Amino acid sequence: MTVLIAVLAFSTPREIAFSRLLPAAPALAAAMWPVLPTVALGAFCLVLMIVLSFFHTDLGTPFTSAAIIAVTLAAAYGSHVRLQREETLFQVRLVADAAQKVLLRPLPHRIEGVEIESLYLAAQEQARIGGDFYEAIGTPHGVRLLIGDVRGKGLSAVGAASAVISCFREAAYDEPDLQGIVHRLETTVTRHSAAFPAQDRPEHFATALLAEIPHDGSRLRLLNCGHPPPLIAHYGKVRVLEPTAPSPPLNLAALIGDRYRVDIVSFAPGDQLLLYTDGVSETRDHAGRFFPLPDWMRRQSPEHPRELLDRLHRDLLRHGGGRLDDDIAALALRRSTTQDRGVVGAAG
Secondary structure, eight states, X not given: OHHHHHHHHHHSOTXXXXXXXXXXXXXXXXXXXXXXXXXXXXXXXXXXXXXXXXXXXXXXXXXXXXHHHHHHHHHHHHHHHHXXXXXXXXXXXXXXXXXXXXXXXXXOSEETTEEEEEEEEOOSTTOSOOSEEEEEEEETTEEEEEEEEEXXXXXXXXHHHHHHHHHHHHHHHHOSSHHHHHHHHHHHHHHHHHHSOOTTGGGOOEEEEEEEEOTTOSEEEEEEESOOOOEEEETTEEEEOOOXXXXXXBTOHHHHOOOOOEEEEXXXXXXXXXXXXXXXXXXBOTTOOBOOHHHHHHTOOSOOHHHHHHHHHHHHHHHTTTOOSSOEEEEEEEEOOHHHHHHHHHHO
16 A cells, blocks of 8 residues: 555656555554554655655645654554454453363264264354353263253353253263253252342243163153254154153243153164254244255265264355354264274274
C-alpha cells in the first residue's frame, strides 16, 4: 500500500495529493504487525513524505508529516494492545483445551474388540467445550458408554456435564446393571442443580443414553433417558433404535417417575452403531430443514468409524451453511470382525 501511494504521488498531478493517504499505511499495519515493524513503517512513510516535499513544495508536508507521526504512535499502541489480547486468548485456549481433555478425555480407539471414535463440536464461538458429553469405558461388566446433553449449550452447561461424566466413570465400574448407573446419575444431577440453582430450575435437566456391550459382544443393552435414539447399521440396513418404553431424563424422575427400561438388540460382527446428540439431528439448512440423519446413514458404505465421523462432520457443516446452532457430540462404534482381529493380531 505504501509503495502504491508513493507511485501515485510521484506520477499524478500534485493537485490530487495522494501523499495524504500515507498515514493509512501504519494504521493498517497495527492490525497485523508487531510494534517495532509498525513504527518502522511509519518512519518510512515520514521519510517518503519528506522526499516528496523536495519535488512538490506545496503538498502541505508539515500537516501530513504530523498526521503520520500521530497515527504511527497510535498504531504502535494499538499493536501492543492487540498482542496482549492475543496472548491472553492463547492462554485461555490452553486452559480450555486442558479442561476438555479432563471432561472429554481422548477415547481409546478399541476396547475389547469394539472400535470407537468420537466427534465433538461446541456451538459457542471460541469455546472448546459445551453441554454435550460422552464417555466409553472398559469395565468388568463389558464396554459401557454414555452420551448425553445438558439443557442449554456452551460454557454455562459445562459444570453439569462434568458432574455427570465424573459420576459415570465411578458408577460404570461399581454398578452391576445400567439401572444402577442411571440412578446414581439422577442423584448427581439433582445435587448439582441444588448446589447451583438457576432461575429456570424446573427445566434444569439432561438427556442421556447408556449402552453396554457385554464381553461376548453378541448383544447391546440400551437405556435411553429422553435422548435421541441411536442408529445401527447391519449389512447395509439402518435401523433407528427407539426405546420400547420411555425413561425420564436426568433430574426429572421426581416429576414423571423413575421407571427405567433396558432394551436389548443384537450386535453382530461388522455392525456399526452411531450415538449422537440432538445437535446432529436438528442441524438446519437455510430452508429450516433438519439434517436427514437416517437417510444419510443409509448412504454410507461400511467403513472405519473415524471415516464415518469425518464425513458426518463435513456434511453437517455443508447442510448448516458452515454454521452450528448447538453443541454436537457423536460416537461411532463398530464391532470388529474375525478378519479385523486377525489383522490386528498379525500387526501386533
